[in-house]
Amino acid sequence: MRLLIKNIKELVQVEEQARLRVCGKDMASLGTVKDAYLIVEDGVIADFGPMDNLGEQTFDQEVDARGRMVFPTFCDSHTHMVYAGSREIEYIDKIRGLSYDEIAKRGGGILNSAKRVQEATEDQLFEDAYQRLEMMKDFGTGAVEIKSGYGMTTEAELKMLRVVQRLKEASPMTIKATLLGAHGIPMEYRGCQEKFVDLVIDEMIPQAAAEGLADYIDVFCDEGFFTVEDTERMLEAGARHGLRGKIHANEMACSGGIQTAVKYNALSCDHLEYTGEAEIAALLGSETMPTVLPGAAFFLNMRHAPVRQMMDAGLPVAMASDYNPGSSPSGNMQLILSMACVNYRMLPEEAINATTLNTAYAMGVSDKLGSICRGKQANFFITKPIPTYEYMPYAYGENKVEQVFLKGKQV
Ligand code: NIG
Ligand code: FE
Numbered sequence: 508m509r510l511l512i513k514n515i516k517e518l519v520q521v522e523e524q525a526r527l528r529v530c531g532k533d534m535a536s537l538g539t540v541k542d543a544y545l546i547v548e549d550g551v552i553a554d555f556g557p558m559d560n561l562g563e564q565t566f567d568q569e570v571d572a573r574g575r576m577v578f579p580t581f582c583d584s585h586t587h588m589v590y591a592g593s594r595e596i597e598y599i600d601k602i603r604g605l606s607y608d609e610i611a612k613r614g615g616g617i618l619n620s621a622k623r624v625q626e627a628t629e630d631q632l633f634e635d636a637y638q639r640l641e642m643m644k645d646f647g648t649g650a651v652e653i654k655s656g657y658g659m660t661t662e663a664e665l666k667m668l669r670v671v672q673r674l675k676e677a678s679p680m681t682i683k684a685t686l687l688g689a690h691g692i693p694m695e696y697r698g699c700q701e702k703f704v705d706l707v708i709d710e711m712i713p714q715a716a717a718e719g720l721a722d723y724i725d726v727f728c729d730e731g732f733f734t735v736e737d738t739e740r741m742l743e744a745g746a747r748h749g750l751r752g753k754i755h756a757n758e759m760a761c762s763g764g765i766q767t768a769v770k771y772n773a774l775s776c777d778h779l780e781y782t783g784e785a786e787i788a789a790l791l792g793s794e795t796m797p798t799v800l801p802g803a804a805f806f807l808n809m810r811h812a813p814v815r816q817m818m819d820a821g822l823p824v825a826m827a828s829d830y831n832p833g834s835s836p837s838g839n840m841q842l843i844l845s846m847a848c849v850n851y852r853m854l855p856e857e858a859i860n861a862t863t864l865n866t867a868y869a870m871g872v873s874d875k876l877g878s879i880c881r882g883k884q885a886n887f888f889i890t891k892p893i894p895t896y897e898y899m900p901y902a903y904g905e906n907k908v909e910q911v912f913l914k915g916k917q918v
Pocket of ligand 1: 587616617620727755758803829831832833834835
C-alpha cells in the first residue's frame with residue numbers, strides 16, 4: 508500500500524537523521540520542507556521532500572494537501588485519562604480559595620476519584636476512556652501514556668490497568684500503561700503510609716508485572732504525598748520487575764523527587780514547578796526527561812516551571828497534558844502548545860519539539876514516533892488551511908487539525 512500526500516504547504520518536524528530527543532538550544536530549531544510531498548509505504552514513512560523532486564511514481568492513494576500543513580501527531584506522555592465522573596465541585600472550591608493540598612487532606616481530590624473508580628465497572632471505565640481517546644485523536648494526538656492511580660486497592664488498580672490494556676487493543680493509537688499505585692494515601696493508611704507502600708510493593712507491582720499490564724511505574728513523590736524513601740523503595744521494586752520509573756515530582760515543593768528520579772534512571776520526572784539550580788544540575792547528563800504539565804499549572808493557578816532556565820542549561824523539556832479530572836480536565840495538546848508559548852515563553856519551535864519528539868522519548872517511543880523521519884511509523888495530521896506553522900500555538904482554542912493518519916491510515 509503506497510500513499511502519497513502531495514502539495515503540502517509545509518511539512519513540519521522533519522528529520523534526516525533520527526534523534527531520540529532534542530536538548531537545550533537545539534529545541535529552537537525545527538526542520539521543515541515547504542511545498543512538500545510525503546510518501547507512506549505499509550504504514551511507514553518511506554520518503555519526503557520538495558514537490559520538485561517527486562518525479563513520476565505510482566500510488567494506491569493520493570491526498571492533495573494544498574494550503575495545508577502536515578505535522579507528526581502529538582505524543583502525550585502523561586495522562587490519567589481512565590477515570591469515572593468529573594470533579595467540578597472541587598473546581599469551585601479552588602476558585603473560592605482552597606488549595607489542592609487542603610482539598611486532598613479532607614478526602615477530596617484523588618480520593619474522590621478513587622471512590623468512583625472503585626464503584627465503576629470495567630466496561631463503564633473503558634467506554635468513557637475510549638470516548639476521551641477519540642477526542643484527543645481529533646485534536647491531533649497519536650500516542651498516549653495512561654496511568655492507573657485512582658484505584659488505591661490492588662483490585663481497583665488492576666481493573667484500571669485492564670482498561671488500559673483493552674484501550675491498547677481497541678485503538679489505533681500507541682498507548683503505554685503506567686502503574687501509579689502510589690498516587691494518594693488512602694484514609695485508613697494515614698499515619699502509617701509505609702504499610703500502604705508495602706501493599707504497592709508486595710501486591711500491586713508483582714501482580715501488574717505478572718499479568719503484563721504495566722510498561723512503567725509512577726509514584727507521586729512530593730510534600731504531603733510519598734517521601735523520597737517511599738519512592739526509592741517502590742522504584743527498586745519496580746526495577747526488580749522490569750518496570751522503569753516515570754515519576755511525579757516537585758509539584759508542591761523541592762521535595763527531592765527530581766534527584767530521586769535521576770538516581771533511579773527514571774524515563775521522566777513530571778510537573779517540576781519547584782525546580783532550582785540543584786535540580787537542574789541533577790538532571791544534566793541524565794537520561795531522565797524533564798516533563799512539564801502546563802494544563803495542571805494553568806488549572807491550579809500555580810507557579811510555572813523554569814523552562815527557559817532548563818533549556819538554557821542544556822536540558823531537554825517535554826510537555827504533556829496530564830489529562831485528569833482533578834487538575835487538568837483536557838487532553839487537547841494544541842492547547843498545551845499555546846500554553847507553552849504564552850505561559851512559559853517558549854518559541855513555537857521549542858513548543859513543537861516539546862510536544863512531539865521529547866514526549867515520544869518520555870514514553871519510550873521516540874525511535875518510532877515524534878517526527879517525520881524515514882522509517883518511522885506514519886503518524887501525522889493534516890491541518891486545516893493555515894498561514895504558518897506558528898499559527899498552531901497562536902490560534903488557541905480552535906481545532907486546526909483536519910485529518911489524522913495513524914500507521915498510514917486515516918482514522
Ligand atoms: O498529575 N499530581 C498528582 N496527580 C494528578 C492529579 C490527580 C487528581 O487531582 O485527580 C496530577 O496533577
Ligand atoms: Fe499527573
